[in-house]
Amino acid sequence: MGPKGRTSTYPIGIVDWDSKMIHLLLVETVKEMWDVLVAAKESQGTMRVLTLRRRFFWSPMEEGAEMVAHIAVLSQVQSNICLMGEKVNDDEFLAVLTTSLPESWDMFVQAYFGATNGVTMDPSGGMKKITSQELATVLTDKDRHW
Structure with missing residues (x-):
């Protein structure tokens, strides 16, 4: 054999x-x-x-929890999913991040997306969709100053 x-x-x-x-x-x-x-x-x-x-x-964010810690948890889970050969695209991450926030963030998120219309300016002066990284930065900055 x-x-x-x-x-x-x-x-x-x-x-x-x-x-x-x-x-x-x-x-x-x-x-x-x-x-x-x-x-x-x-x-x-x-x-x-x-x-x-x-x-x-x-993975809802608890009221009063630190934004940086919450985003880190979501990012780690996203990384683990990717390590398993699955994809989590940026739109999906953006949606999960936005919907996982406590209700106390609703007004801010609505105002932010309303003011930006879901787009930002890129360095060349053109329009581009808001990325999850950009939203995470805005949320983290707001959390530090809130």
Whole structure:
């Protein structure tokens, strides 16, 4: 038999680091072991992405919390989602950031978007959409002076 067909006479321990559980499986070939590992990691990956997306969309900022800390949490979750091979575009981040703010920020956000009409000037004098980074900077500055 070739390397993929080697027979194992011992149980092979597969460690699931996410849940800290050890599963013992009896497999007869290296290929079977690989297939089990791939299947386990794919299902964990899908669940991890769903968990991260849920956390991303359901991370409201508590009243009185620091804006910098809130934006850092959202940015970290966004980074983790991207590390899992999924994309979070800037419009999505902008929407999540805006809707995650407490009600006390509603008037400011409405005034800001109303005054800018959702666009800013770029360095060349043209118009461009407000980015999440620009909004984060404005919110952070406002939070420091509020």
